[in-house]
Amino acid sequence: MPPTHAPSTTPRPxxxxxxxITLERDCQGCTSILRLxxxxxxxxxxxxxGKARHRTADSSASAPLPAAEFEALAQAxxxxxxxxxxxxxxxxSLADGAWATVTVRHAGGTHSVFRREDAGPEALKALEAALDALQARLHFVPVQR
Incomplete structure (x- = not known):
């Protein structure tokens, strides 16, 4: 499927x-939005x-982020x-459905890529999988409010 917007023509960072790097996900039936x-x-x-309709609360957790892990993601x-x-x-034709946005802030600005359901290139899905794998490897500790 062709993209709905043309790629950026600015120099590549x-x-x-x-x-x-931020990954954000949500879906119609999800009880909360994930933001990594x-x-x-x-x-x-x-x-x-959290979402009011599901009566879920917000929560946050932090984890040390090894420089080598960040650099590997940046290179990927x-x-x-x-x-x-x-x-x-x-x-x-889809108005609802699961979605994900990857946003990267760099020295020259910000670039975000949004996808709904299974749309998007395999390279984007591989990047999301790498972000998921990193999240699973890190040892998150709840942040007390």
Whole structure:
């Protein structure tokens, strides 16, 4: 399926210029929104954002983020062509459904890629899988409010 927006024509950032990586996910029936935030230098933050209709509460947890893990993700983003990907991938006939957004802040700005359901290139799905795998490897500790 062709992207709904043209890819950015700005110069592609280097892995070293990447400062912050965020993965956000939600779906119609999900009880909360997931937001994984990975700033260069850490710590990693995992947020569960509650939904009133499900009566779920917000929660956050933090984990040390090894520099090598962040650098590997930054290099994977560049190698996968993340900065050349379109802003949006979705089937225009779907109004609802599971979605994910990967946002990368770098020295020259920010690039976000949104996808709904199974739309989008395999490279984007592989990046999401790498983010999920990193989240599973990190040892998150709840943040007390």
């Amino acid at each position: 280097s892995a070293a210029s990447i400062q912050h 935030e990975l700033p260069r230098g850490g710590p990693a933050m995992a947020h569960q954002i 983003l560049v190698a996968a062509g993340f900065f050349s990907m379109a802003d949006v991938y979705q089937d225009e």
